[in-house]
Amino acid sequence: MSKIKLSHYKDLPIEMHKVRTVQKLTLLPIDERVKAIEGAGFNSFLLRNKDVFLDMLTDSGTNAMSDLQIAAMMRPDDAYSGSETFYRLEKSVQDFFGTKFFLPTHQGRACENIIAQVYVKPGQITPMNYHFTTTKAHISARGGIVDEIYSEEAININSECNFKGDIDMGKLKALVAKEGVEKISFVRIELGTNLIGGQPISLKNMKEIKKFCVEKGLMVVMDVSLLADNLYFIKTKEKEYQNMEIGAIVREIAKCGDILYFSARKLGCARGGGIAMFEEKYFMHMRDLVPFYEGFITYGGMSTREMEAIAVGLEETLDFEMINQGPEFIAAFGKELQSFGVPIVTPVGGLGCHIDARAFLDHVPSGEYPAASLIAAIYITCGCRGMERGTVSEDRNPDGTDHIASVELVRLALPRRVFTLSQIKFAADRIGWLYKNRKLIGGLEFTEEPKVLRFFVGRLAPKTPWTEKLVKKFKEDFGDSL
Ligand code: F0G
Numbered sequence: 001m002s003k004i005k006l007s008h009y010k011d012l013p014i015e016m017h018k019v020r021t022v023q024k025l026t027l028l029p030i031d032e033r034v035k036a037i038e039g040a041g042f043n044s045f046l047l048r049n050k051d052v053f054l055d056m057l058t059d060s061g062t063n064a065m066s067d068l069q070i071a072a073m074m075r076p077d078d079a080y081s082g083s084e085t086f087y088r089l090e091k092s093v094q095d096f097f098g099t100k101f102f103l104p105t106h107q108g109r110a111c112e113n114i115i116a117q118v119y120v121k122p123g124q125i126t127p128m129n130y131h132f133t134t135t136k137a138h139i140s141a142r143g144g145i146v147d148e149i150y151s152e153e154a155i156n157i158n159s160e161c162n163f164k165g166d167i168d169m170g171k172l173k174a175l176v177a178k179e180g181v182e183k184i185s186f187v188r189i190e191l192g193t194n195l196i197g198g199q200p201i202s203l204k205n206m207k208e209i210k211k212f213c214v215e216k217g218l219m220v221v222m223d224v225s226l227l228a229d230n231l232y233f234i235k236t237k238e239k240e241y242q243n244m245e246i247g248a249i250v251r252e253i254a255k256c257g258d259i260l261y262f263s264a265r266k267l268g269c270a271r272g273g274g275i276a277m278f279e280e281k282y283f284m285h286m287r288d289l290v291p292f293y294e295g296f297i298t299y300g301g302m303s304t305r306e307m308e309a310i311a312v313g314l315e316e317t318l319d320f321e322m323i324n325q326g327p328e329f330i331a332a333f334g335k336e337l338q339s340f341g342v343p344i345v346t347p348v349g350g351l352g353c354h355i356d357a358r359a360f361l362d363h364v365p366s367g368e369y370p371a372a373s374l375i376a377a378i379y380i381t382c383g384c385r386g387m388e389r390g391t392v393s394e395d396r397n398p399d400g401t402d403h404i405a406s407v408e409l410v411r412l413a414l415p416r417r418v419f420t421l422s423q424i425k426f427a428a429d430r431i432g433w434l435y436k437n438r439k440l441i442g443g444l445e446f447t448e449e450p451k452v453l454r455f456f457v458g459r460l461a462p463k464t465p466w467t468e469k470l471v472k473k474f475k476e477d478f479g480d481s482l
Pocket of ligand 1: 057058059060107108109110132134135190194223225226263264265272273
Protein backbone atom coordinates (compact mmCIF):
# COMPACT_ATOMS: atom_id res chain seq x y z
CA MET A 1 0.00 0.00 0.00
CA SER A 2 2.68 2.47 1.01
CA LYS A 3 4.33 2.44 -2.40
CA ILE A 4 1.15 3.36 -4.29
CA LYS A 5 0.65 7.07 -4.96
CA LEU A 6 -2.69 8.57 -6.04
CA SER A 7 -3.67 11.94 -7.46
CA HIS A 8 -6.25 12.80 -4.79
CA TYR A 9 -6.09 10.40 -1.82
CA LYS A 10 -3.08 10.57 0.47
CA ASP A 11 -3.55 7.51 2.62
CA LEU A 12 -6.12 5.21 1.09
CA PRO A 13 -5.70 1.73 2.60
CA ILE A 14 -5.74 -0.20 -0.67
CA GLU A 15 -6.30 -3.90 -0.10
CA MET A 16 -3.50 -6.05 -1.49
CA HIS A 17 -5.72 -9.11 -1.51
CA LYS A 18 -8.97 -10.11 -3.17
CA VAL A 19 -12.06 -11.53 -1.53
CA ARG A 20 -13.02 -14.96 -2.85
CA THR A 21 -15.30 -16.30 -0.12
CA VAL A 22 -18.05 -14.19 1.41
CA GLN A 23 -20.51 -14.60 4.24
CA LYS A 24 -23.96 -13.01 4.18
CA LEU A 25 -24.78 -10.33 6.75
CA THR A 26 -28.08 -8.92 7.94
CA LEU A 27 -28.91 -5.63 9.60
CA LEU A 28 -31.96 -6.06 11.80
CA PRO A 29 -34.57 -3.28 12.15
CA ILE A 30 -33.89 -1.04 15.16
CA ASP A 31 -36.74 -2.43 17.29
CA GLU A 32 -35.27 -5.91 16.93
CA ARG A 33 -31.81 -4.60 17.78
CA VAL A 34 -33.22 -3.17 21.01
CA LYS A 35 -34.81 -6.53 21.84
CA ALA A 36 -31.54 -8.31 21.09
CA ILE A 37 -29.43 -6.09 23.37
CA GLU A 38 -32.04 -6.35 26.14
CA GLY A 39 -31.97 -10.12 25.77
CA ALA A 40 -28.18 -9.98 26.03
CA GLY A 41 -28.31 -8.10 29.34
CA PHE A 42 -26.70 -5.08 27.65
CA ASN A 43 -23.51 -7.11 27.34
CA SER A 44 -22.20 -7.35 23.77
CA PHE A 45 -20.57 -10.73 24.57
CA LEU A 46 -24.05 -12.18 25.05
CA LEU A 47 -25.44 -11.10 21.67
CA ARG A 48 -26.00 -13.79 19.09
CA ASN A 49 -23.80 -13.20 16.08
CA LYS A 50 -26.79 -13.56 13.72
CA ASP A 51 -28.17 -10.36 15.27
CA VAL A 52 -24.94 -8.46 14.58
CA PHE A 53 -24.24 -6.56 11.36
CA LEU A 54 -20.54 -5.70 11.75
CA ASP A 55 -18.86 -7.80 14.41
CA MET A 56 -16.18 -5.56 15.90
CA LEU A 57 -16.12 -7.40 19.21
CA THR A 58 -12.63 -8.72 18.64
CA ASP A 59 -10.07 -9.91 16.14
CA SER A 60 -9.63 -13.05 18.20
CA GLY A 61 -10.12 -16.03 15.91
CA THR A 62 -11.99 -13.86 13.40
CA ASN A 63 -9.25 -12.54 11.11
CA ALA A 64 -9.72 -13.63 7.50
CA MET A 65 -7.53 -16.57 6.57
CA SER A 66 -5.51 -16.78 3.38
CA ASP A 67 -6.03 -19.27 0.58
CA LEU A 68 -2.73 -20.91 1.54
CA GLN A 69 -3.87 -21.34 5.13
CA ILE A 70 -7.11 -22.98 4.04
CA ALA A 71 -5.18 -25.20 1.66
CA ALA A 72 -2.80 -26.23 4.48
CA MET A 73 -5.82 -27.19 6.61
CA MET A 74 -6.54 -29.96 4.11
CA ARG A 75 -3.31 -31.83 4.81
CA PRO A 76 -3.15 -32.40 8.57
CA ASP A 77 -1.62 -35.51 10.05
CA ASP A 78 -4.00 -36.53 12.82
CA ALA A 79 -2.31 -38.44 15.61
CA TYR A 80 -2.58 -38.16 19.36
CA SER A 81 1.19 -37.99 19.61
CA GLY A 82 4.02 -37.26 17.21
CA SER A 83 1.95 -35.93 14.31
CA GLU A 84 3.86 -34.43 11.40
CA THR A 85 1.58 -31.42 11.70
CA PHE A 86 3.08 -30.65 15.10
CA TYR A 87 6.62 -30.83 13.75
CA ARG A 88 5.68 -28.49 10.91
CA LEU A 89 4.26 -26.01 13.42
CA GLU A 90 7.22 -26.38 15.76
CA LYS A 91 9.60 -25.65 12.88
CA SER A 92 7.56 -22.66 11.78
CA VAL A 93 7.69 -21.24 15.35
CA GLN A 94 11.44 -21.88 15.54
CA ASP A 95 12.10 -20.23 12.18
CA PHE A 96 9.87 -17.31 13.05
CA PHE A 97 11.19 -16.41 16.53
CA GLY A 98 14.61 -18.07 16.38
CA THR A 99 13.67 -19.98 19.55
CA LYS A 100 14.47 -23.67 20.14
CA PHE A 101 11.65 -25.02 22.30
CA PHE A 102 7.89 -24.94 21.83
CA LEU A 103 4.87 -25.99 23.85
CA PRO A 104 1.44 -25.90 22.17
CA THR A 105 -1.71 -24.76 24.01
CA HIS A 106 -5.34 -24.34 23.05
CA GLN A 107 -5.21 -20.51 23.26
CA GLY A 108 -3.40 -17.56 24.85
CA ARG A 109 -4.88 -17.73 28.34
CA ALA A 110 -3.86 -21.37 28.59
CA CYS A 111 -0.23 -20.19 28.28
CA GLU A 112 -0.96 -17.65 31.02
CA ASN A 113 -2.34 -20.36 33.26
CA ILE A 114 0.76 -22.50 32.85
CA ILE A 115 3.23 -19.61 33.21
CA ALA A 116 1.45 -18.27 36.31
CA GLN A 117 1.26 -21.73 37.90
CA VAL A 118 4.97 -22.31 37.44
CA TYR A 119 6.43 -18.88 38.06
CA VAL A 120 4.08 -16.83 40.28
CA LYS A 121 4.32 -17.32 44.06
CA PRO A 122 1.81 -15.77 46.49
CA GLY A 123 2.74 -12.19 47.35
CA GLN A 124 5.09 -11.80 44.39
CA ILE A 125 4.82 -8.82 42.07
CA THR A 126 4.65 -9.08 38.29
CA PRO A 127 5.63 -5.75 36.74
CA MET A 128 4.33 -5.11 33.21
CA ASN A 129 3.55 -2.31 30.77
CA TYR A 130 -0.18 -2.99 31.19
CA HIS A 131 -2.30 -5.93 32.21
CA PHE A 132 -4.56 -7.96 29.98
CA THR A 133 -7.78 -9.24 31.59
CA THR A 134 -6.96 -12.96 31.47
CA THR A 135 -3.30 -12.36 32.39
CA LYS A 136 -4.28 -10.50 35.54
CA ALA A 137 -6.87 -13.12 36.46
CA HIS A 138 -4.29 -15.93 36.28
CA ILE A 139 -1.63 -14.00 38.19
CA SER A 140 -4.14 -12.96 40.87
CA ALA A 141 -5.42 -16.54 41.15
CA ARG A 142 -1.87 -17.58 42.18
CA GLY A 143 -1.77 -14.83 44.81
CA GLY A 144 0.45 -12.60 42.68
CA ILE A 145 0.17 -8.84 42.29
CA VAL A 146 0.14 -7.07 38.94
CA ASP A 147 2.07 -3.80 38.91
CA GLU A 148 1.67 -1.62 35.83
CA ILE A 149 4.75 0.49 35.26
CA TYR A 150 3.69 2.35 32.14
CA SER A 151 4.83 5.83 31.24
CA GLU A 152 2.50 8.79 31.73
CA GLU A 153 1.81 8.84 27.98
CA ALA A 154 0.26 5.35 28.08
CA ILE A 155 -3.02 6.56 29.51
CA ASN A 156 -2.92 9.98 27.92
CA ILE A 157 -5.82 9.52 25.50
CA ASN A 158 -4.47 12.01 22.96
CA SER A 159 -0.75 11.91 22.79
CA GLU A 160 2.06 12.50 20.33
CA CYS A 161 3.88 9.44 21.60
CA ASN A 162 4.30 6.66 19.02
CA PHE A 163 5.11 3.99 21.61
CA LYS A 164 2.61 4.35 24.42
CA GLY A 165 3.21 0.71 25.32
CA ASP A 166 6.74 1.42 26.61
CA ILE A 167 7.64 0.51 30.18
CA ASP A 168 8.93 3.39 32.29
CA MET A 169 12.49 2.21 33.01
CA GLY A 170 12.75 4.52 36.02
CA LYS A 171 9.71 2.86 37.59
CA LEU A 172 11.05 -0.63 36.85
CA LYS A 173 14.43 0.13 38.41
CA ALA A 174 12.83 1.79 41.45
CA LEU A 175 10.48 -1.18 41.94
CA VAL A 176 13.29 -3.74 41.82
CA ALA A 177 15.44 -1.59 44.16
CA LYS A 178 12.57 -1.26 46.64
CA GLU A 179 11.16 -4.79 46.58
CA GLY A 180 14.24 -6.85 45.72
CA VAL A 181 14.62 -9.45 42.97
CA GLU A 182 13.12 -12.26 45.08
CA LYS A 183 9.80 -10.44 45.29
CA ILE A 184 9.47 -10.24 41.48
CA SER A 185 8.06 -13.27 39.64
CA PHE A 186 9.12 -12.02 36.21
CA VAL A 187 8.79 -8.89 34.10
CA ARG A 188 5.99 -9.12 31.53
CA ILE A 189 6.05 -7.22 28.26
CA GLU A 190 2.85 -7.09 26.22
CA LEU A 191 3.21 -6.19 22.57
CA GLY A 192 0.45 -4.14 20.94
CA THR A 193 -0.72 -3.26 24.46
CA ASN A 194 -4.35 -4.27 24.19
CA LEU A 195 -6.23 -2.44 26.94
CA ILE A 196 -4.72 1.00 26.35
CA GLY A 197 -5.81 0.93 22.72
CA GLY A 198 -3.60 -1.60 20.94
CA GLN A 199 -0.58 0.63 21.51
CA PRO A 200 2.88 -0.59 20.48
CA ILE A 201 6.05 -0.88 22.54
CA SER A 202 9.34 0.14 20.95
CA LEU A 203 12.12 -2.34 20.30
CA LYS A 204 14.47 0.16 21.97
CA ASN A 205 12.45 -0.14 25.18
CA MET A 206 12.30 -3.95 24.96
CA LYS A 207 16.09 -4.05 24.64
CA GLU A 208 16.52 -1.78 27.68
CA ILE A 209 14.19 -3.99 29.72
CA LYS A 210 16.02 -7.16 28.72
CA LYS A 211 19.45 -5.63 29.47
CA PHE A 212 18.30 -4.56 32.92
CA CYS A 213 16.67 -7.93 33.64
CA VAL A 214 19.82 -9.82 32.61
CA GLU A 215 21.85 -7.64 35.00
CA LYS A 216 19.42 -8.37 37.83
CA GLY A 217 18.81 -12.02 37.03
CA LEU A 218 15.11 -11.46 36.28
CA MET A 219 13.15 -13.47 33.75
CA VAL A 220 11.29 -11.68 30.94
CA VAL A 221 7.98 -13.07 29.70
CA MET A 222 6.65 -11.59 26.48
CA ASP A 223 3.04 -11.72 25.36
CA VAL A 224 3.44 -11.55 21.59
CA SER A 225 -0.22 -12.12 20.69
CA LEU A 226 -0.42 -8.69 19.03
CA LEU A 227 3.03 -8.89 17.47
CA ALA A 228 1.84 -8.25 13.89
CA ASP A 229 0.54 -4.72 14.58
CA ASN A 230 3.50 -3.92 16.82
CA LEU A 231 5.88 -5.00 14.05
CA TYR A 232 4.24 -2.58 11.66
CA PHE A 233 4.76 0.30 14.09
CA ILE A 234 8.40 -0.63 14.74
CA LYS A 235 9.03 -0.86 11.01
CA THR A 236 7.35 2.44 10.19
CA LYS A 237 8.01 4.56 13.30
CA GLU A 238 11.32 3.39 14.77
CA LYS A 239 13.94 4.83 12.41
CA GLU A 240 16.65 2.32 13.30
CA TYR A 241 14.57 -0.58 11.98
CA GLN A 242 13.06 0.93 8.84
CA ASN A 243 15.46 -0.91 6.58
CA MET A 244 15.60 -4.13 8.53
CA GLU A 245 13.77 -7.19 7.17
CA ILE A 246 10.62 -8.05 9.12
CA GLY A 247 11.96 -11.51 10.00
CA ALA A 248 15.10 -9.97 11.47
CA ILE A 249 12.99 -7.55 13.54
CA VAL A 250 10.93 -10.47 14.89
CA ARG A 251 14.09 -12.26 15.97
CA GLU A 252 15.44 -9.08 17.62
CA ILE A 253 12.18 -8.77 19.53
CA ALA A 254 12.24 -12.44 20.54
CA LYS A 255 15.74 -12.07 21.96
CA CYS A 256 14.32 -9.60 24.49
CA GLY A 257 12.33 -12.39 26.18
CA ASP A 258 13.10 -15.66 27.94
CA ILE A 259 9.59 -16.99 27.44
CA LEU A 260 7.34 -15.85 24.60
CA TYR A 261 3.69 -16.80 24.49
CA PHE A 262 0.90 -16.03 22.08
CA SER A 263 -2.72 -16.39 21.29
CA ALA A 264 -2.81 -17.83 17.77
CA ARG A 265 -6.34 -16.50 17.58
CA LYS A 266 -4.50 -13.26 16.88
CA LEU A 267 -0.92 -14.03 15.81
CA GLY A 268 -1.11 -16.35 12.82
CA CYS A 269 -4.80 -15.71 12.08
CA ALA A 270 -6.17 -19.07 13.21
CA ARG A 271 -7.19 -20.51 16.59
CA GLY A 272 -4.71 -21.85 19.13
CA GLY A 273 -1.69 -20.76 21.12
CA GLY A 274 1.77 -21.63 22.29
CA ILE A 275 4.86 -20.90 24.34
CA ALA A 276 8.28 -20.50 22.71
CA MET A 277 11.58 -20.57 24.60
CA PHE A 278 15.33 -20.41 23.91
CA GLU A 279 16.37 -22.52 26.89
CA GLU A 280 15.50 -26.08 27.77
CA LYS A 281 15.12 -25.31 31.47
CA TYR A 282 11.98 -23.26 30.84
CA PHE A 283 10.58 -26.00 28.64
CA MET A 284 11.18 -28.53 31.41
CA HIS A 285 9.59 -26.29 34.07
CA MET A 286 6.35 -26.07 32.10
CA ARG A 287 6.22 -29.21 29.97
CA ASP A 288 4.27 -31.44 32.32
CA LEU A 289 1.42 -28.97 32.71
CA VAL A 290 0.58 -29.20 28.99
CA PRO A 291 -0.78 -32.78 29.09
CA PHE A 292 -2.42 -31.95 32.45
CA TYR A 293 -4.46 -28.98 31.18
CA GLU A 294 -4.27 -28.92 27.40
CA GLY A 295 -3.62 -32.23 25.70
CA PHE A 296 -0.52 -34.14 24.69
CA ILE A 297 2.60 -32.01 24.07
CA THR A 298 2.28 -32.45 20.31
CA TYR A 299 -1.13 -30.80 20.03
CA GLY A 300 -1.88 -28.92 23.28
CA GLY A 301 -5.64 -28.87 22.72
CA MET A 302 -5.47 -27.59 19.15
CA SER A 303 -6.94 -29.35 16.15
CA THR A 304 -4.32 -30.38 13.62
CA ARG A 305 -6.12 -28.25 11.02
CA GLU A 306 -5.60 -25.13 13.07
CA MET A 307 -1.97 -26.05 13.70
CA GLU A 308 -1.36 -26.26 9.96
CA ALA A 309 -3.04 -22.87 9.51
CA ILE A 310 -0.93 -21.26 12.24
CA ALA A 311 2.29 -22.56 10.68
CA VAL A 312 1.38 -20.84 7.41
CA GLY A 313 -0.01 -17.77 9.22
CA LEU A 314 3.31 -17.17 10.97
CA GLU A 315 5.19 -17.27 7.66
CA GLU A 316 2.68 -14.81 6.19
CA THR A 317 3.25 -12.41 9.11
CA LEU A 318 6.66 -11.70 7.58
CA ASP A 319 4.96 -9.97 4.62
CA PHE A 320 4.66 -6.19 5.01
CA GLU A 321 1.45 -6.18 2.94
CA MET A 322 -0.06 -8.50 5.53
CA ILE A 323 0.98 -6.66 8.68
CA ASN A 324 0.13 -3.20 7.35
CA GLN A 325 -3.49 -4.03 6.51
CA GLY A 326 -4.69 -3.80 10.12
CA PRO A 327 -3.03 -0.56 11.27
CA GLU A 328 -3.67 1.28 7.98
CA PHE A 329 -7.32 0.26 7.81
CA ILE A 330 -7.75 1.14 11.48
CA ALA A 331 -6.16 4.56 10.84
CA ALA A 332 -8.68 5.13 8.02
CA PHE A 333 -11.54 4.23 10.40
CA GLY A 334 -10.08 6.61 13.00
CA LYS A 335 -9.97 9.43 10.48
CA GLU A 336 -13.62 8.84 9.54
CA LEU A 337 -14.69 8.87 13.20
CA GLN A 338 -12.70 12.04 13.87
CA SER A 339 -14.34 13.73 10.89
CA PHE A 340 -17.60 13.45 12.89
CA GLY A 341 -15.91 14.80 16.03
CA VAL A 342 -15.93 11.42 17.80
CA PRO A 343 -13.24 11.37 20.54
CA ILE A 344 -10.84 8.49 19.95
CA VAL A 345 -7.49 7.33 21.31
CA THR A 346 -4.59 8.83 19.36
CA PRO A 347 -2.25 7.96 17.89
CA VAL A 348 -4.52 5.25 16.55
CA GLY A 349 -2.90 1.91 17.44
CA GLY A 350 -3.51 -1.63 16.24
CA LEU A 351 -6.37 -4.08 16.84
CA GLY A 352 -9.15 -1.55 16.31
CA CYS A 353 -10.37 1.97 16.92
CA HIS A 354 -10.83 2.95 20.53
CA ILE A 355 -13.45 5.52 21.45
CA ASP A 356 -12.87 7.53 24.61
CA ALA A 357 -16.19 6.81 26.32
CA ARG A 358 -15.45 9.21 29.19
CA ALA A 359 -15.25 12.10 26.73
CA PHE A 360 -18.11 10.84 24.54
CA LEU A 361 -20.45 10.42 27.54
CA ASP A 362 -19.05 13.02 29.93
CA HIS A 363 -22.45 13.19 31.64
CA VAL A 364 -22.40 9.47 32.62
CA PRO A 365 -20.38 8.80 35.82
CA SER A 366 -17.69 6.08 35.71
CA GLY A 367 -19.72 4.04 38.21
CA GLU A 368 -22.54 3.85 35.63
CA TYR A 369 -20.20 2.31 33.07
CA PRO A 370 -20.06 4.80 30.18
CA ALA A 371 -18.14 2.45 27.86
CA ALA A 372 -20.69 -0.33 28.35
CA SER A 373 -23.57 2.13 27.78
CA LEU A 374 -21.95 3.41 24.62
CA ILE A 375 -21.45 -0.12 23.28
CA ALA A 376 -25.18 -0.77 23.75
CA ALA A 377 -26.07 2.55 22.10
CA ILE A 378 -23.77 1.83 19.14
CA TYR A 379 -25.35 -1.59 18.67
CA ILE A 380 -28.84 -0.08 18.77
CA THR A 381 -27.82 2.63 16.29
CA CYS A 382 -26.03 0.55 13.68
CA GLY A 383 -25.89 -3.14 14.59
CA CYS A 384 -22.12 -2.98 15.19
CA ARG A 385 -20.86 -4.74 18.24
CA GLY A 386 -17.82 -3.46 20.07
CA MET A 387 -16.18 -4.55 23.30
CA GLU A 388 -16.14 -2.76 26.64
CA ARG A 389 -12.58 -2.01 27.71
CA GLY A 390 -13.18 0.04 30.82
CA THR A 391 -14.59 -0.34 34.32
CA VAL A 392 -16.83 -3.32 33.53
CA SER A 393 -13.69 -5.14 32.32
CA GLU A 394 -12.15 -4.62 35.79
CA ASP A 395 -13.30 -6.87 38.61
CA ARG A 396 -14.24 -5.21 41.92
CA ASN A 397 -11.69 -4.19 44.56
CA PRO A 398 -11.42 -6.53 47.60
CA ASP A 399 -13.66 -4.09 49.55
CA GLY A 400 -16.45 -4.50 46.98
CA THR A 401 -16.15 -1.07 45.39
CA ASP A 402 -15.82 -0.70 41.65
CA HIS A 403 -12.25 -0.57 40.38
CA ILE A 404 -12.59 2.48 38.13
CA ALA A 405 -10.49 1.85 35.00
CA SER A 406 -7.74 4.34 34.20
CA VAL A 407 -9.06 4.52 30.65
CA GLU A 408 -12.72 3.93 29.75
CA LEU A 409 -12.72 2.71 26.16
CA VAL A 410 -15.08 1.29 23.58
CA ARG A 411 -13.05 -0.97 21.36
CA LEU A 412 -14.22 -1.40 17.79
CA ALA A 413 -11.92 -4.16 16.63
CA LEU A 414 -11.23 -4.58 12.94
CA PRO A 415 -10.46 -8.22 12.28
CA ARG A 416 -7.86 -8.19 9.53
CA ARG A 417 -9.01 -8.33 5.88
CA VAL A 418 -12.68 -8.77 6.89
CA PHE A 419 -14.50 -5.45 6.38
CA THR A 420 -14.73 -3.09 3.42
CA LEU A 421 -14.21 0.66 3.43
CA SER A 422 -17.92 1.32 2.87
CA GLN A 423 -18.80 -0.72 5.95
CA ILE A 424 -16.31 1.34 7.93
CA LYS A 425 -17.84 4.56 6.60
CA PHE A 426 -21.32 3.32 7.51
CA ALA A 427 -20.22 2.62 11.09
CA ALA A 428 -18.48 6.00 11.40
CA ASP A 429 -21.53 7.84 10.00
CA ARG A 430 -23.92 6.25 12.52
CA ILE A 431 -21.50 6.68 15.44
CA GLY A 432 -21.11 10.31 14.33
CA TRP A 433 -24.91 10.69 14.53
CA LEU A 434 -24.84 9.11 17.96
CA TYR A 435 -22.18 11.60 19.07
CA LYS A 436 -24.50 14.46 18.12
CA ASN A 437 -27.25 12.83 20.16
CA ARG A 438 -25.04 11.62 22.99
CA LYS A 439 -27.01 13.34 25.75
CA LEU A 440 -29.82 10.83 25.12
CA ILE A 441 -27.60 8.00 26.39
CA GLY A 442 -27.68 7.14 30.10
CA GLY A 443 -25.87 4.74 32.40
CA LEU A 444 -26.13 1.04 33.26
CA GLU A 445 -26.09 -1.07 36.42
CA PHE A 446 -25.35 -4.74 37.02
CA THR A 447 -28.27 -7.12 37.46
CA GLU A 448 -26.10 -10.25 37.55
CA GLU A 449 -22.42 -9.99 38.34
CA PRO A 450 -19.84 -12.80 38.31
CA LYS A 451 -16.92 -12.37 40.74
CA VAL A 452 -14.15 -13.07 38.23
CA LEU A 453 -13.90 -11.66 34.68
CA ARG A 454 -17.41 -10.25 35.11
CA PHE A 455 -17.38 -8.61 31.68
CA PHE A 456 -17.71 -11.93 29.88
CA VAL A 457 -21.12 -13.08 31.11
CA GLY A 458 -22.34 -10.39 33.53
CA ARG A 459 -25.75 -8.81 32.81
CA LEU A 460 -26.69 -5.15 33.06
CA ALA A 461 -29.73 -2.92 32.61
CA PRO A 462 -30.27 0.80 31.93
CA LYS A 463 -30.62 2.94 35.07
CA THR A 464 -33.22 5.09 33.27
CA PRO A 465 -35.32 4.27 30.15
CA TRP A 466 -32.81 6.01 27.84
CA THR A 467 -32.98 3.44 25.04
CA GLU A 468 -36.58 4.50 24.28
CA LYS A 469 -35.51 8.10 23.75
CA LEU A 470 -32.67 7.02 21.52
CA VAL A 471 -34.94 4.88 19.33
CA LYS A 472 -37.47 7.73 19.05
CA LYS A 473 -34.78 10.14 17.81
CA PHE A 474 -33.40 7.51 15.40
CA LYS A 475 -36.86 7.09 13.84
CA GLU A 476 -37.32 10.88 13.59
CA ASP A 477 -34.02 11.25 11.74
CA PHE A 478 -33.81 8.01 9.71
CA GLY A 479 -37.49 7.07 9.27
CA ASP A 480 -37.85 3.36 8.55
CA SER A 481 -34.20 2.91 7.60
CA LEU A 482 -32.49 -0.18 8.95
N1 F0G B 1 -2.93 -11.61 25.65
C1 F0G B 1 -3.44 -10.62 24.90
C2 F0G B 1 -2.63 -9.39 24.68
C3 F0G B 1 -4.71 -10.75 24.35
O1 F0G B 1 -5.20 -9.76 23.62
C4 F0G B 1 -5.44 -11.94 24.58
C5 F0G B 1 -6.79 -12.08 24.05
C6 F0G B 1 -4.87 -12.94 25.37
C7 F0G B 1 -3.61 -12.74 25.89
C8 F0G B 1 -5.60 -14.20 25.66
O2 F0G B 1 -5.62 -14.98 24.54
O3 F0G B 1 -8.06 -15.18 24.01
O4 F0G B 1 -6.39 -16.76 23.02
O5 F0G B 1 -6.96 -16.88 25.42
N2 F0G B 1 -7.48 -11.15 23.60
C9 F0G B 1 -8.78 -11.25 23.00
C10 F0G B 1 -9.32 -9.87 22.69
C11 F0G B 1 -9.74 -12.08 23.76
O6 F0G B 1 -10.48 -9.80 22.29
O7 F0G B 1 -8.60 -8.88 22.74
P1 F0G B 1 -6.83 -16.01 24.23
